[in-house]
Amino acid sequence: MARKRTAMVAGVLVGTVFLAGCNEMAGEDTAAMPTVGQGMVLYQNNCAMCHGETGIGDGPMARAMTRAPANLTLISLRNNETFPRARVMSTIDGYARSDMDTPGMPEFGDLLDSPLVPFDSGDGIQTPTPRKLVAILEYIESIQKTR
Template identity: 50%
Template sequence: MKLTVALPVVTLAILGACAPEQQVSGRSLYLDYCASCHGVGGKGDGPAAEGLGKMPADLTRIAARNGGVFPKVRVMSTIDGYTRRGDRSSVMPELGVVLQEGPLVLVDTGDGVMTPTPVNLVALADYLEKLQN
């Protein structure tokens, strides 16, 4: 009987954690964490780019490199570092820890499953989608 009472409380707590509480600026996040290497316009020409062993990617061409489709889930995995763990050739920092502050939002990760995802990560990916040529 206590399990029946506790279950709705847990469910409400989870749903409350997924509700966006504030507006997040993907552009501000981009300028704070990405522009120094990728440049303000996303072309890979930021002031720190020259000091890296590998030139940063041109983020305005992500969709073009993917047959005209912006691969949002893959982009988010790259940003947070999930798909790059153990890749010693990557000079891009893993931003997952930095971007996980704040509320979670539900995102379809391509398999029909709505996955709680940091709102900052989603906002940054949405901004990158707007930069596409």
């Protein structure tokens, strides 16, 4: 009887932890999903010096760079009118830059230090991702030009 009770308690604990994780992924008990406006503020504070206020690559630091910053408003047009969420997130968070042999985009460690929110990079899987990174991605996606 004691064994059954211990197994039942263990099962309840595992179920509770699982449900807590699901609630966290659903955005409950964590920070709310970021808005485009919040992403714009983070963009202005972290990206506009190089990519410019409107994202076209004409920021004050752009002239001093050996390689011009990307025009962030053309990402979708360059990808058959599809915004490549996974690739853009990999660039923002630094994973896509780890193999660069020239200085490029700086890493913004403080952007990683934020509550996690569920992020779907386009594969249908919700991945816990720092809220500030998702906010910047949402803003960049909102400034895409269309034909």
